Amino acid sequence: MKTLSILIGLVISANIFAQDQQIIKGEIVDLTHSFSEESVYWVTAKEFQLEEVASGLTDAGFYYSANNFTTAEHGGTHIDAPIHFAENKQSVDLIPLENLIGTGVKINVQDKALKNPDYLISIEDINNWESKNGMIPMESIILFQTGYGKFYPEAKKYLGTDKRGSDAVKELHFPGLSVEAANWLIGKRNIKAVGLDTASIDHGQSKDFATHVALMTQNVPAFENVANLDNLPEKGFQIIALPMKIKGGSGGPLRIIAIK
Amino acid sequence: MKTLSILIGLVISANIFAQDQQIIKGEIVDLTHSFSEESVYWVTAKEFQLEEVASGLTDAGFYYSANNFTTAEHGGTHIDAPIHFAENKQSVDLIPLENLIGTGVKINVQDKALKNPDYLISIEDINNWESKNGMIPMESIILFQTGYGKFYPEAKKYLGTDKRGSDAVKELHFPGLSVEAANWLIGKRNIKAVGLDTASIDHGQSKDFATHVALMTQNVPAFENVANLDNLPEKGFQIIALPMKIKGGSGGPLRIIAIK
Numbered sequence: 001m002k003t004l005s006i007l008i009g010l011v012i013s014a015n016i017f018a019q020d021q022q023i024i025k026g027e028i029v030d031l032t033h034s035f036s037e038e039s040v041y042w043v044t045a046k047e048f049q050l051e052e053v054a055s056g057l058t059d060a061g062f063y064y065s066a067n068n069f070t071t072a073e074h075g076g077t078h079i080d081a082p083i084h085f086a087e088n089k090q091s092v093d094l095i096p097l098e099n100l101i102g103t104g105v106k107i108n109v110q111d112k113a114l115k116n117p118d119y120l121i122s123i124e125d126i127n128n129w130e131s132k133n134g135m136i137p138m139e140s141i142i143l144f145q146t147g148y149g150k151f152y153p154e155a156k157k158y159l160g161t162d163k164r165g166s167d168a169v170k171e172l173h174f175p176g177l178s179v180e181a182a183n184w185l186i187g188k189r190n191i192k193a194v195g196l197d198t199a200s201i202d203h204g205q206s207k208d209f210a211t212h213v214a215l216m217t218q219n220v221p222a223f224e225n226v227a228n229l230d231n232l233p234e235k236g237f238q239i240i241a242l243p244m245k246i247k248g249g250s251g252g253p254l255r256i257i258a259i260k
Numbered sequence: 261m262k263t264l265s266i267l268i269g270l271v272i273s274a275n276i277f278a279q280d281q282q283i284i285k286g287e288i289v290d291l292t293h294s295f296s297e298e299s300v301y302w303v304t305a306k307e308f309q310l311e312e313v314a315s316g317l318t319d320a321g322f323y324y325s326a327n328n329f330t331t332a333e334h335g336g337t338h339i340d341a342p343i344h345f346a347e348n349k350q351s352v353d354l355i356p357l358e359n360l361i362g363t364g365v366k367i368n369v370q371d372k373a374l375k376n377p378d379y380l381i382s383i384e385d386i387n388n389w390e391s392k393n394g395m396i397p398m399e400s401i402i403l404f405q406t407g408y409g410k411f412y413p414e415a416k417k418y419l420g421t422d423k424r425g426s427d428a429v430k431e432l433h434f435p436g437l438s439v440e441a442a443n444w445l446i447g448k449r450n451i452k453a454v455g456l457d458t459a460s461i462d463h464g465q466s467k468d469f470a471t472h473v474a475l476m477t478q479n480v481p482a483f484e485n486v487a488n489l490d491n492l493p494e495k496g497f498q499i500i501a502l503p504m505k506i507k508g509g510s511g512g513p514l515r516i517i518a519i520k
Binding site: 066093 | 284288290292293294295296305306310313320321322323324325326327328329330331332333334337343344345346347353357358361362467468469472473498500502503504505506507508509510511513515517519
């Protein structure tokens with residue numbers, strides 16, 4: 001009984017101690033590409049532009065630098081809010097933060113996808129992950145590593161074309177998530193969000209954007225142009241994905257990190 | 261010994277269990293104002309503008325909405341990166357994420373500041389907090405509640421003027437952090453970052469921006485136009501502040517949340 005009391009005492013002390021300490025522990029991995037004039041944008045979208053307003057010593061004697069910028073909501077590492085492809089669904093400012101923070105899972109399909117730029121991630125790919133790692137926890141955030149992230153921002157390899165404009169759309173070749181796998185993840189695992197290391201959750205050759213529509217009709221957002229997936233394990237990490245809070249926005253710049 | 265073994269067993273089981281569960285627990289508080297044409301910007305800065313690109317049913321049969329936007333880096337809820345006021349210090353993309361995530365402290369000075377729009381937060385205000393709550397943990401993130409957050413985005417009450425342009429600068433009246441208190445927090449408590457519910461960490465009437473210079477010379481970033489500080493306790497919460505990752509940026513839109 002004495003041992004029991006001492007041990008309970010130790011456990012309680014540890015908990016009290018924990019309240020004063022960093023609760024968020026672990027290595028932080030930045031899964032975000034920086035925004036610059038090199039950032040990858042959809043071939044028809046307005047690209048990121050920085051305009052210098054000030055840079056240097058002021059008359060008052062202090063140093064000062066500041067810029068303006070212009071961008072499409074959808075470019076670089078960004079989020080697609082449900083309203084991007086589903087009428088009356090959540091705009092980016094209304095996505096519950098609980099859906100953007102949670103247990104992460106990485107499904108690596110690069111062995112197949114790097115051989116086939118039109119590759120569609122399948123239910124079988126998800127089943128293979130579960131055979132090895134156990135069931136995907138309910139309400140997880142699922143990240144797909146296609147391997148194309150390593151080509152960013154080289155458009156020719158990353159998107160399949162370095163042309164721009166509406167004529168370039170038909171030349172887009174990069175992997176994406178099949179609509180069947182998207183529906184399976186929503187129906188069977190009640191996922192919070194999905195992300196991947198390509199420019200779109202639908203593959204480059206998609207004409208109907210069926211995966212976007214399937215996800216977003218169910219208020220599931222998508223993270224696109226996610227960086228550094230190489231640095232994540234298959235499981236055992238948390239995702240924190242905080243988008244710019246644009247009122248009524250269909251998406252926007254995203255800072256996404258993992259704690260592993 | 262048997263009791264010991266069982267208890268050690270229980271503790272180990274609990275830890276393993278924890279790895280599969282949500283590590284980030286607690287209520288999420290969004291400390292971010294949404295960006296819109298109402299967002300508060302410095303009187304000389306380019307304001308937020310959203311341009312609709314698409315909104316409605318496409319010829320292909322699916323719904324689609326998307327926008328472009330233009331903004332100054334410094335407006336709405338945003339971060340000042342050290343390079344904003346200190347040459348060769350960190351730009352926003354280079355601020356270590358460890359400095360933007362950590363134990364939060366809220367120092368409420370609204371009783372004094374609401375009576376005096378030129379109020380300067382003092383070392384005494386910090387000492388008062390510590391007398392009541394104990395020492396500020398080293399490497400904390402300090403948020404000051406001036407009470408002016410409740411006026412956002414009403415410029416006349418929030419900034420002291422609803423005029424715009426360089427002539428309006430002299431009419432800015434809102435509280436800020438004194439340079440003495442900033443230096444004390446850096447020197448004595450090795451703070452990671454500071455934030456507040458006004459448009460600038462220097463008070464409205466500042467001419468030399470000495471608090472910005474003091475902080476940023478030491479690579480301490482500042483969060484401005486922080487929202488919802490009413491919803492935080494004085495201590496016992498964590499801050500996660502993730503800015504848009506603008507290469508070389510002097511600051512940018514910030515999504516800042518607390519876990520309490």
